[in-house]
Amino acid sequence: MIAHRAGRAIRVTEFLADVERLAAALGPSGHVLNACADRYHFAVGFAATLLRGKASVLPPTRTPAMMRQLAGFAPDIVCLTDDADCDIPLPRMAYPLPAAPSPRRAGNGAAHVVPQIEAGQLAAYVFTSGSTGTPVPYRKSFGHLVRCLHEGAWRLGIHDGAPCAIAATVPPQHMYGFESSVLLPLLTGAILSAERPFYPADIVAVMDALPRPRALVTTPVHLRALLGAGLALPPADLVVCSTAPLAQALAREAEQRFGTRLLEIYGSTETGQIATRQPTRGPEWQLWPNVSLSLEGGVTWASGGHVEQRTRMWDVLETTGGGRFLLHGRVSDLVNIAGKRSSLAYLNHQLNSIPGVEDGAFFHSEDSTASAAGVARVGACVVAPGLDAAQLLAALRERIDPAFLPRPLLFVGRLPRNATGKLPQEALRSLASAQLKAATA
Amino acid sequence: MSDKLAPLRQPASPAGTDALTGEVARLIVAALNLDIAAADIDPDRPLYGEGLGLDSIDILEIALVVSKQYGVQLRADSEENERTFGSLRQLVDYIIAHRTK
Numbered sequence: 001m002i003a004h005r006a007g008r009a010i011r012v013t014e015f016l017a018d019v020e021r022l023a024a025a026l027g028p029s030g031h032v033l034n035a036c037a038d039r040y041h042f043a044v045g046f047a048a049t050l051l052r053g054k055a056s057v058l059p060p061t062r063t064p065a066m067m068r069q070l071a072g073f074a075p076d077i078v079c080l081t082d083d084a085d086c087d088i089p090l091p092r093m094a095y096p097l098p099a100a101p102s103p104r105r106a107g108n109g110a111a112h113v114v115p116q117i118e119a120g121q122l123a124a125y126v127f128t129s130g131s132t133g134t135p136v137p138y139r140k141s142f143g144h145l146v147r148c149l150h151e152g153a154w155r156l157g158i159h160d161g162a163p164c165a166i167a168a169t170v171p172p173q174h175m176y177g178f179e180s181s182v183l184l185p186l187l188t189g190a191i192l193s194a195e196r197p198f199y200p201a202d203i204v205a206v207m208d209a210l211p212r213p214r215a216l217v218t219t220p221v222h223l224r225a226l227l228g229a230g231l232a233l234p235p236a237d238l239v240v241c242s243t244a245p246l247a248q249a250l251a252r253e254a255e256q257r258f259g260t261r262l263l264e265i266y267g268s269t270e271t272g273q274i275a276t277r278q279p280t281r282g283p284e285w286q287l288w289p290n291v292s293l294s295l296e297g298g299v300t301w302a303s304g305g306h307v308e309q310r311t312r313m314w315d316v317l318e319t320t321g322g323g324r325f326l327l328h329g330r331v332s333d334l335v336n337i338a339g340k341r342s343s344l345a346y347l348n349h350q351l352n353s354i355p356g357v358e359d360g361a362f363f364h365s366e367d368s369t370a371s372a373a374g375v376a377r378v379g380a381c382v383v384a385p386g387l388d389a390a391q392l393l394a395a396l397r398e399r400i401d402p403a404f405l406p407r408p409l410l411f412v413g414r415l416p417r418n419a420t421g422k423l424p425q426e427a428l429r430s431l432a433s434a435q436l437k438a439a440t441a
Numbered sequence: 442m443s444d445k446l447a448p449l450r451q452p453a454s455p456a457g458t459d460a461l462t463g464e465v466a467r468l469i470v471a472a473l474n475l476d477i478a479a480a481d482i483d484p485d486r487p488l489y490g491e492g493l494g495l496d497s498i499d500i501l502e503i504a505l506v507v508s509k510q511y512g513v514q515l516r517a518d519s520e521e522n523e524r525t526f527g528s529l530r531q532l533v534d535y536i537i538a539h540r541t542k
Binding site for chain 2: 198199200201202205221222224225228229230231337338402403405407408436
């Protein structure tokens, strides 16, 4: 079995038949934006794209601005989608293909040959928000992905023994979901679960339907909702969490209620996953064996192993020897909301490029409970006498991912710039809280 | 069948529905720290995306408070389907139909 979908096991032969059929149907375009929501469809799309020597393109967001950028980045790009109502403004190809052969015919246990892919072949482009604004593409070669995930399977303890079925609450297009819920099954013999459960009751139902051993790949946001929902949790054999550090208490409760260990993964879109820890055992992260961190002028860089180019890390990291490190939070400019990354500089640039905005700035709204759950929001103060909130939000929605829409959004007469013209975060927060108090008084 | 096992809920009166709508609106505003008054949420406008501008993180937060307050577990086939509970009115109707407390 390679995948599990709607209660049915999918064998490797059936998967390979689906991949070959789609590969044959892909046109001449060299770039495929894989927008499939069903994880099995996504996996077939990824493998077919690879088989044809094309590159999968995985944008972090689907805002109109991002789609326009993609069309410029790869003018031949085609969007593979399993959503009949897909409104991505690029040439589209629907999946599944019409009149697929019946599942009965495939998967009959006949001998199959797994295609071989060159290690150096370009497999995917992933994008990160550069600190200056425009998302920057990163190349992921197949060999580096394989190398990363083989170590990952070993780290998670699922490299041998019975194949582990992996349910995931994260989308396959996000780097963490791509690695842990798609590549881990395809490259290391685990079992992919096609569903993407959202509500706590959905997660429980999907887990219940999977054979054991089984794992849940999730985030602090989903885990917090799941643990708080008052449901009986199905026993699991592994819980994996990433995108933001998980509060100790949540990690402990998850381990108790699932009856297994919880491991956190640390990584970034550029580097992929590079470290793990079991938070109930201690705060230190253990790096992948050939990956190393170096500190230069207050900035931490990652290199070696599957990290294809020396990469700046946007967190404050302290190395503690033996390939271990401590994570001390984000670099102050960075914004990370549920695994979506941006920077205050980028958000400010977008805000100030809106016609009618005279001045404006985003700030971290320091809500400690939200921070602990990895969902601390950003707020913004803006000087825009001719605009109302609805107009401004509509313009922002065109430019930035909805997770970064400001909350609160405050219209002010002027920003609290200091004598040197700088705008301290604390001054913005004070201004915002004073204005909110005045509004509710 | 014993009376004790019969559902406790009764068909909601229009006044009861209005009261519950106000209560759920206040829960949403408090849970999400929204800087608007509960009464300003239009029951028929979308909660998600355009309209009130909530995203999937907020929807999970709403699911959490609704499960605690009313014993209702929201369900969806996929994240796209969370719009089943697109408006405050739809959410309230769902709570009335499924509440256990």
